[in-house]
Amino acid sequence: MQTDPTSCSVADCPRPAKVRGWCHKHYVRWWTHGDPLTVETSWSTRVRQDPTCSVEGCSQRPEGLGWCQKHRKRWRTYGDPLAPPKPRPRKVLCKRGHSDWALAADKRYCRTCQQERKRTAAARGLSTAAARKYLYGITAAEFDALLASQNNACAICGRPPVRPSLDHDHSTGTIRGILCHQCNIAIGLLQDSPRILRAGATYLESH
Numbered sequence: 458m459q460t461d462p463t464s465c466s467v468a469d470c471p472r473p474a475k476v477r478g479w480c481h482k483h484y485v486r487w488w489t490h491g492d493p494l495t496v497e498t499s500w501s502t503r504v505r506q507d508p509t510c511s512v513e514g515c516s517q518r519p520e521g522l523g524w525c526q527k528h529r530k531r532w533r534t535y536g537d538p539l540a541p542p543k544p545r546p547r548k549v550l551c552k553r554g555h556s557d558w559a560l561a562a563d564k565r566y567c568r569t570c571q572q573e574r575k576r577t578a579a580a581r582g583l584s585t586a587a588a589r590k591y592l593y594g595i596t597a598a599e600f601d602a603l604l605a606s607q608n609n610a611c612a613i614c615g616r617p618p619v620r621p622s623l624d625h626d627h628s629t630g631t632i633r634g635i636l637c638h639q640c641n642i643a644i645g646l647l648q649d650s651p652r653i654l655r656a657g658a659t660y661l662e663s664h
Contacts, residue, residue: 467493491522512538593623593632604635611637613644 465472465480472480483493510517510525517525528538535543550556551567559568586597595603604621611618618637625632627649636644647653 488521489523589623593625593630595623595632600635603632607635611635611640613637613640 463473464470465474465483466478467480467483470480470483472482475481476484477487479487479493486495487493489495508519509515510519510528511523512525512528515525515528517527520526521529522532524532524538531540531542532538534540551558551570553567553570555567555569557567557569558565560566586600589595589597589600600623604618609617611621612624612634613636616637618635620638621635622638622641623632624634624636624641624644644654647657
């Protein structure tokens with residue numbers, strides 16, 4: 458009987474214990490065969506045949522403890538390699554509370570949520586005009602007229618704006634003009650300060 462807790466729990470084994478009280482050799486035997494004392498025969502005396510899962514009727518190759526991957530997974534999950542797999546519960550409602558499910562490419566999706574996403578994407582152009590009217594009090598017709606007065610170009614760089622932005626004074630709310638997205642971001646990063654803008658122009662001209 459072993460008295461040293463640091464040595465392998467198998468009798469007459471002088472190796473140090475690594476896992477579960479066994480040395481590496483006996484632990485591997487337990488992991489492979491389910492018994493730390495099982496000794497595998499050498500290749501010279503082993504019967505030349507492919508091993509199969511220890512579960513009766515299963516012809517798959519064993520991966521550990523004598524079981525195939527399927528039965529070993531059931532043992533790790535349910536504690537029994539013969540336990541039947543439990544079906545996964547299917548969602549009754551989607552994240553938004555709808556139950557209008559459809560199937561496409563073997564995947565379920567909510568048709569109501571898909572239609573809402575399409576409507577949102579189609580209304581983005583209208584929502585931008587409504588936001589300008591709400592925030593700055595300018596209608597879509599007034600915005601188009603202001604852009605036309607600038608020859609349909611950015612008030613700073615003179616290029617046609619791909620994403621026109623309504624520039625305004627942040628302290629008074631007064632609309633100053635329409636800028637392209639890049640110029641609008643640039644003056645915002647420079648704190649809307651003419652002094653910093655002139656200093657930046659002087660710096661670029663001198664280098």
